Amino acid sequence: MGLAEKILQGDIRAAARLMRDVDDGFTSSIDELKQLYPHTGRAYLIGITGPPGAGKSTLVDQITAAYRKLGKRVGIVAVDPTSPFTGGAILGDRIRMNRHADDEGVFIRSLATRGCLGGISRSTGDVVNVMDAMGMDVIIIETVGVGQDEVDIVRMAHTTTVVMVPGLGDDIQAIKAGILEIADVFVVNKADRDGADRTVRELSMMLEMGERAPGEWVPKVLRTEASRGVGIDELVAEYEAHRAYLHTSGDIHRFNSEKNSTILMEMLRDRLFRDIYGRIASNGTLAEILSGMSARETDPYSAVDAIVARYLTGADARVAG
Numbered sequence: 001m002g003l004a005e006k007i008l009q010g011d012i013r014a015a016a017r018l019m020r021d022v023d024d025g026f027t028s029s030i031d032e033l034k035q036l037y038p039h040t041g042r043a044y045l046i047g048i049t050g051p052p053g054a055g056k057s058t059l060v061d062q063i064t065a066a067y068r069k070l071g072k073r074v075g076i077v078a079v080d081p082t083s084p085f086t087g088g089a090i091l092g093d094r095i096r097m098n099r100h101a102d103d104e105g106v107f108i109r110s111l112a113t114r115g116c117l118g119g120i121s122r123s124t125g126d127v128v129n130v131m132d133a134m135g136m137d138v139i140i141i142e143t144v145g146v147g148q149d150e151v152d153i154v155r156m157a158h159t160t161t162v163v164m165v166p167g168l169g170d171d172i173q174a175i176k177a178g179i180l181e182i183a184d185v186f187v188v189n190k191a192d193r194d195g196a197d198r199t200v201r202e203l204s205m206m207l208e209m210g211e212r213a214p215g216e217w218v219p220k221v222l223r224t225e226a227s228r229g230v231g232i233d234e235l236v237a238e239y240e241a242h243r244a245y246l247h248t249s250g251d252i253h254r255f256n257s258e259k260n261s262t263i264l265m266e267m268l269r270d271r272l273f274r275d276i277y278g279r280i281a282s283n284g285t286l287a288e289i290l291s292g293m294s295a296r297e298t299d300p301y302s303a304v305d306a307i308v309a310r311y312l313t314g315a316d317a318r319v320a321g
Contacts, residue, residue: 037129041132043139046138046158051165054163065229111123158255164199165189166193192225
């Protein structure tokens with residue numbers, strides 16, 4: 001029996017093993033993912049992003065506890081930054097969520113970015129699919145928290161949460177160019193700190209200045225104190241309100257279409273690059289091109305044109321439906 005079959009029968013160890021294989025890039029995991037795909041698409045995906053020190057992990061811990069009280073099974077994908085020197089990651093989120101370690105209704109998987117920009121790792125989507133196929137009702141994806149360029153989560157999560165805290169200086173200016181536009185819910189965490197009112201006020205003012213179509217979802221700014229569990233019930237209620245909005249407005253169809261398009265394009269790009277680069281590297285073409293570029297006898301533009309013409313032109317392969 002393969003890993004996919006075991007996972008569909010509730011084997012947690014098989015799920016953990018497949019997630020490891022996926023994250024390590026083993027090609028054997030692809031066949032297992034193919035079998036699981038028809039059993040995905042049922043989980044509600046929540047993205048948590050924001051700057052370092054905002055208390056994202058503690059907030060995830062509290063949200064998980066709240067959903068467990070509602071009888072929901074919760075999967076957590078916690079992405080940590082990778083060291084540029086050793087390639088390792090601290091993966092400290094499991095420490096903060098240790099109280100859920102013995103809960104069979106909670107599955108936590110930590111991932112390292114492995115140099116991938118955008119706040120999530122390349123394997124995040126596949127790991128989410130495994131959790132989805134496991135029967136998790138809610139999957140929380142906590143991103144690295146690198147700053148305003150961390151917007152990949154909006155293409156993956158149904159509801160994206162931007163977490164801010166008072167006292168980070170010109171915090172609104174720091175995020176408005178990127179993250180501000182992607183949030184479905186804003187959370188000012190550590191709201192007992194000085195400056196919380198100002199942070200809430202500035203976020204609210206920037207939201208009011210934005211133009212929205214009639215009936216479009218308007219993000220709220222909520223206050224929480226994750227360390228004490230304050231404001232968590234209100235946050236979960238807002239999640240459920242946004243989830244209902246996606247279905248009643250029909251935006252869920254647009255979201256799914258855009259998400260599927262992104263997944264396909266990224267996989268196609270990676271596959272084409274890997275296959276073509278592998279060929280030109282093994283048959284000597286790459287070395288020849290690089291040598292010609294160094295001598296200025298070959299330009300990279302013509303080289304790319306030649307590679308595309310040789311390996312892609314006329315290669316019209318139909319995809320069976």
